[in-house]
Each structure stands twice: as structure tokens, then as C-alpha cells.
Amino acid sequence: MLKREKALLETAKLAAFEAGALLREGYRKDGRVAFERKGASDFVTHYDKAAESTIIKRIHSTFPNIAFLGEETGITAGSDSDYTVVVDPLDGTNNFLHGVPHFSVSIAVTKGDELLIGIVYHPLLNEMLWAGVGTGAFLNDKRLVRPIARPLTEMLVSTCLPYNDKGDCATALKQLTILMPQVAGIRSPGSAALEIAYTGLGRFDAFWSQGARLDFWDVAAGIVIARETGCMVTDLTGNPTPAKWNSLVVAHPQRHRALLNCLNATG
Numbered sequence: 001m002l003k004r005e006k007a008l009l010e011t012a013k014l015a016a017f018e019a020g021a022l023l024r025e026g027y028r029k030d031g032r033v034a035f036e037r038k039g040a041s042d043f044v045t046h047y048d049k050a051a052e053s054t055i056i057k058r059i060h061s062t063f064p065n066i067a068f069l070g071e072e073t074g075i076t077a078g079s080d081s082d083y084t085v086v087v088d089p090l091d092g093t094n095n096f097l098h099g100v101p102h103f104s105v106s107i108a109v110t111k112g113d114e115l116l117i118g119i120v121y122h123p124l125l126n127e128m129l130w131a132g133v134g135t136g137a138f139l140n141d142k143r144l145v146r147p148i149a150r151p152l153t154e155m156l157v158s159t160c161l162p163y164n165d166k167g168d169c170a171t172a173l174k175q176l177t178i179l180m181p182q183v184a185g186i187r188s189p190g191s192a193a194l195e196i197a198y199t200g201l202g203r204f205d206a207f208w209s210q211g212a213r214l215d216f217w218d219v220a221a222g223i224v225i226a227r228e229t230g231c232m233v234t235d236l237t238g239n240p241t242p243a244k245w246n247s248l249v250v251a252h253p254q255r256h257r258a259l260l261n262c263l264n265a266t267g
Helices: 003-027 046-062 093-098 169-179 192-201 216-228 253-264
Strands: 035-039 042-045 066-070 074-076 080-091 104-111 114-122 127-132 136-139 156-159 185-187 206-209 232-234 248-251
Touching: 003 046, 003 080, 003 093, 003 104, 003 114, 003 127, 042 046, 042 093, 046 066, 046 080, 046 104, 066 216, 080 093, 080 192, 080 216, 104 192, 104 216, 114 192, 114 216, 127 192, 127 216, 136 216, 156 169, 156 192, 169 253, 192 206, 192 216, 192 248, 206 253, 216 232, 216 248, 232 253, 248 253
Parallel strands: 066 080, 156 185, 156 206
Antiparallel strands: 035 042, 066 074, 080 104, 104 114, 114 127, 127 136, 206 248, 232 248
């Protein structure tokens, strides 16, 4: 990584930490968190907006001309057109609203079409998963190594499911039906950024999604982390660099093809 990109990585890590502190404070407050409805199973809280504002402010303080793509603020143009910061300030808002302790701050950086930096921070566990292309992936200060390739029958696989008609329920059900008899377990915890990053960490053996609609800010940071641990990341056609991530499979290289075959067998 270039010196400037390393500085951007460190600034983004600090921004994730500051946003996470805000979310941690909000999560621990008594009473129900107020929210607005953006669409089916799609909610936004004051904390989503405040965390995104915190991230943008922190990064702009060092990189005033950088562009942003934020879940809550949309596209903010910058004169430094090569770099874009991709922000999901609260990935797992539904969990946050219901008091489920599984959500994250997700920040990625792209350079042109290349995914360059990924940061996924779990504020309640104070775990920061981060990576830069060519630098490896880390949990806080510990460098991660490629997880082992378990047999399919021992694999714990994570996914996102399309609730309240938010996505293709029929496809998700077909894929669940074909995978369930073949793996040790399937989980849908509710923060795609964390689950993709956890695949790189080895807490999950794979992640896939097709039926659910995932936006770029949901997956970008996790993809960088997973790839830097040696995981293979493609869409369901096997394309590692699709124009849009309409589907996703993340797994150890020795298991990736088997998962693709299973999922594509649904037609």
C-alpha cells in the first residue's frame, strides 16, 4: 500500500472506533430506540445517522477532498476522485433496535473499481477486523491466517435471508433446502459485514447470499478482510469482480467450488 493509503487506513480505523463508541452508548441506554422506516425490513435510527456523520467528519478532517458512498447520506463527490470511502455506519440496525448484541460499523475504501481497504468493528466486543490489499488481515493487532478447510459436513455456514418480501424468498428457500442436509449448520445473525469478516476469521466456514438484497456497503469491507485471509470471494457465477454484487459466496478455496455447485444446483 502507498503511504497515503496507509494513512487513510489508520484514519478510517479511528473513525470506526469513534462511531462504534456512539453505537455502544446508544445500545446500553434504557428504553426502546426510536426509528424511521425506509422500506420493508429496512429501518434507520438517530444512531445510524450520527455514526455516519462521525465517520465522515473524522475522515474529512485528514482527507478533505475524498468522496463518500454512505448508506444514509448517499454519494458525496470529492475532487480526489480515485478514492471513495464506502460506509455502513450500523450494519445490523434491526438487531440494534431489538437489543440483539450483533451489529457492526463497516468502512471500505475503493480506488477506482478496486476494493482497497476493509474495516468491520464490533463495538460491544471491541473487536476490529481490518485489512488492506497486500497487507494481510487483522483482528485488532493480531494477524489472521487462512482458516482450515473443514469437510462440507462439518461446515458452519452463514447467510442473509430476505425477510418481509425484501428479496427473492423462493431462491433463498431452494438454497437452504439443498444445503441444510449437507452442512453442520446454517446461521443468519443479521450483520452481513460481520459474517463475511468472520469467515476470514474462521468463526464461519463460509458465507453466501443470493435471495437477500445486499448493497455494496453491506459487503465491501468484509470482502477485503476475507480475501486477505486467503478466502475466495465471487458471485454465484464464479466472477470475482462483478459490476454489482447481486450474489456472493465466500469460502476457503478448497470448498468454494463445492458450495457453488450446491447453490447453483437449485437452478
